Amino acid sequence: MKRRALGFLVSLWAVLTLNFLLPRLLPGDPLAALLDPNSSAYVFNSTTRASLAAYYGLDRPLAQQYADYLAGALQGDLGQSIRLNQPVGELLRAHLPWTLLLTLTALGAASLLGVLGGAEAAWRRGSAADKALVAASVIASNAPVVFTGMILLIVFGAKLDWLPLAGGRTAFARYDTPWDAARDYAAHLVLPAATLTLALVGSKFLLVRNSMIGVLGEDYMLVARAKGLSTGRLKRHHALRNAIVPFVHHLAAHAGFALTGALFIETLFNYPGMGRLVFESVVARDYPLIQGVFVVVSVLVLSANLLADWLSYRLDPRLREAP
Amino acid sequence: MIREALRLPGASAAPAHPPRRLRALLGGEGIAGLLLLLALIALAVFAPLLAPYDPDAFSGRPLERPSAAHRLGTNDVGQDILSELIYGARISLTVAASAAAGTVVLAVLIGGAAGYAGGWLDLALMRLVDMILALPRLPLLILVNALLGAGLGTMILTIALLSWPPTARVIRAQVQSVRQRGYVRMARGFGGGPLYLFARHILPQIAPLIVFGLVTAAGHAVALEAGLAFLGLGDPTAKSWGLMMRYALNLPGLLLTDRWLWWLLPPGVCVTLLVLALALIGIGLESRLDARLKQR
Numbered sequence: 100m101k102r103r104a105l106g107f108l109v110s111l112w113a114v115l116t117l118n119f120l121l122p123r124l125l126p127g128d129p130l131a132a133l134l135d136p137n138s139s140a141y142v143f144n145s146t147t148r149a150s151l152a153a154y155y156g157l158d159r160p161l162a163q164q165y166a167d168y169l170a171g172a173l174q175g176d177l178g179q180s181i182r183l184n185q186p187v188g189e190l191l192r193a194h195l196p197w198t199l200l201l202t203l204t205a206l207g208a209a210s211l212l213g214v215l216g217g218a219e220a221a222w223r224r225g226s227a228a229d230k231a232l233v234a235a236s237v238i239a240s241n242a243p244v245v246f247t248g249m250i251l252l253i254v255f256g257a258k259l260d261w262l263p264l265a266g267g268r269t270a271f272a273r274y275d276t277p278w279d280a281a282r283d284y285a286a287h288l289v290l291p292a293a294t295l296t297l298a299l300v301g302s303k304f305l306l307v308r309n310s311m312i313g314v315l316g317e318d319y320m321l322v323a324r325a326k327g328l329s330t331g332r333l334k335r336h337h338a339l340r341n342a343i344v345p346f347v348h349h350l351a352a353h354a355g356f357a358l359t360g361a362l363f364i365e366t367l368f369n370y371p372g373m374g375r376l377v378f379e380s381v382v383a384r385d386y387p388l389i390q391g392v393f394v395v396v397s398v399l400v401l402s403a404n405l406l407a408d409w410l411s412y413r414l415d416p417r418l419r420e421a422p
Numbered sequence: 423m424i425r426e427a428l429r430l431p432g433a434s435a436a437p438a439h440p441p442r443r444l445r446a447l448l449g450g451e452g453i454a455g456l457l458l459l460l461a462l463i464a465l466a467v468f469a470p471l472l473a474p475y476d477p478d479a480f481s482g483r484p485l486e487r488p489s490a491a492h493r494l495g496t497n498d499v500g501q502d503i504l505s506e507l508i509y510g511a512r513i514s515l516t517v518a519a520s521a522a523a524g525t526v527v528l529a530v531l532i533g534g535a536a537g538y539a540g541g542w543l544d545l546a547l548m549r550l551v552d553m554i555l556a557l558p559r560l561p562l563l564i565l566v567n568a569l570l571g572a573g574l575g576t577m578i579l580t581i582a583l584l585s586w587p588p589t590a591r592v593i594r595a596q597v598q599s600v601r602q603r604g605y606v607r608m609a610r611g612f613g614g615g616p617l618y619l620f621a622r623h624i625l626p627q628i629a630p631l632i633v634f635g636l637v638t639a640a641g642h643a644v645a646l647e648a649g650l651a652f653l654g655l656g657d658p659t660a661k662s663w664g665l666m667m668r669y670a671l672n673l674p675g676l677l678l679t680d681r682w683l684w685w686l687l688p689p690g691v692c693v694t695l696l697v698l699a700l701a702l703i704g705i706g707l708e709s710r711l712d713a714r715l716k717q718r
Contacts, residue, residue, distance in 0.1 A: 359560040
């Protein structure tokens with residue numbers, strides 16, 4: 100576990116260093132262009148330009164820039180957004196909760212469906228329902244999220260008009276009760292979360308199904324059945340509990356995939372999370388903001404991976420004895 | 423089964439052999455994927471024959487509905503959408519093929535060197551693999567492509583540079599095990615150099631891994647390209663299916679009319695079919711590859 104924690108710190112350092120080096124070392128000098136009056140990327144707003152020059156500090160020696168950058172980044176200073184003229188840290192703090200809400204809702208729903216469906220499918224392996232679910236999982240987990248999102252958006256948003264088309268809440272809405280607010284937020288969350296759930300559920304289903312099939316072949320399952328235990332008890336206490344260990348590891352490790360999927364979905368649904376921020380800052384060549392999103396998403400993914408390692412370490416005593 | 427039933431009692435089994443071998447290698451799902459992939463490749467190769475118009479020509483009025491002249495209507499500047507779609511296959515397949523080739527070449531070089539040489543080189547290269555695997559790929563791709571400006575070459579190169587580690591890891595493991603086998607050690611004892619040993623003895627043993635690596639890398643590359651284009655990082659001079667979707671969604675109120683039906687849906691279906699075709703081949707290969715590697 101100590102090695103894992105060390106690995107996390109090394110990766111964190113790599114992310115921060117890449118974030119520093121890439122804009123400076125890549126050909127084309129994208130940062131210098133922001134301050135060069137002859138370039139198309141020139142920043143006209145003089146106060147923004149001054150704060151950019153101070154943040155990147157391109158006139159200082161590289162080592163000095165690196166030290167200043169690391170010190171700033173560790174205190175949450177990620178520069179100033181060019182387009183919105185606000186500190187990047189503040190913008191990210193405002194958009195992060197939306198992304199987390201979407202990602203965690205979808206991860207929760209996909210886990211529930213994946214575990215229940217996977218266990219049931221393994222129990223009835225070879226049945227028509229099992230085969231159909233496997234095929235559906237392969238398709239759902241391979242279809243680009245943008246595409247599934249589009250279909251859901253068109254069918255439930257535009258054609259049936261059951262759910263709102265875009266955004267995270269109704270614009271300019273005033274809520275009388277917290278209940279109204281919750282309902283509005285939830286209605287806006289359904290389609291993006293359903294899209295992400297569809298993208299995530301396939302691999303979870305297949306994983307649980309496979310590990311469950313493995314467990315069902317164990318000797319202790321035969322013994323348990325011979326003892327005359329009920330089917331429900333066999334399934335829940337003996338099979339699922341053992342089949343769930345690889346799933347927990349997969350869940351946290353899959354968080355990174357969920358998070359990046361959320362970036363696309365937010366762009367499609369105009370959901371006010373970080374994906375929307377990325378899309379808008381790409382269009383406006385708002386480098387400090389793109390860099391900020393890169394750092395925050397990377398840190399989240401790295402943390403999820405660390406959490407995955409820690410959880411499997413807790414759940415599986417065998418790992419503790421291994422060197 | 424149908425083939426079996428239709429075969430005449432006295433007919434030679436020889437012509438049926440290659441398809442059967444293919445089936446043993448890919449399985450039913452893999453063959454379905456291969457056929458789908460071949461159809462899309464044909465679309466790309468014969469694009470000039472199949473497309474009714476030059477995809478860049480302004481062949482109609484903007485935003486025409488589907489008609490006999492324009493089967494899928496026209497886009498916001500009056501280009502024929504069907505022609506764009508057909509030529510788009512070229513872009514997506516180019517990205518798939520070149521990014522996959524780049525990924526696998528890097529994986530074979532690095533994984534092969536690590537597995538063959540062992541020692542400190544192996545240690546250093548495997549730490550590099552761990553490091554790249556730990557980095558989230560998509561945010562890094564967004565950052566680099568945004569900084570470098572949209573370009574198909576940049577995109578292919580960056581995808582390959584970030585995608586080789588998983589394949590390199592399995593190739594390294596296989597090279598390590600092959601290296602220790604009796605016939606390889608004997609060949610080395612007779613004075614076979616590393617390049618000779620690699621080409622003659624090691625390459626055939628890692629060939630299935632290479633094929634599997636190519637297929638999975640190609641699938642990921644297609645999805646990544648479509649995703650990046652969708653986020654506005656597509657090369658505007660190479661109109662891929664992802665970029666078509668981006669342009670369609672840029673039109674305000676697209677979803678409120680039925681325009682999405684012929685503008686947004688077709689490229690989405692095409693990307694999905696291509697990714698699915700590659701995934702099916704991968705799934706087919708993987709389940710049989712496992713068995714073969716264990717057998718050896």
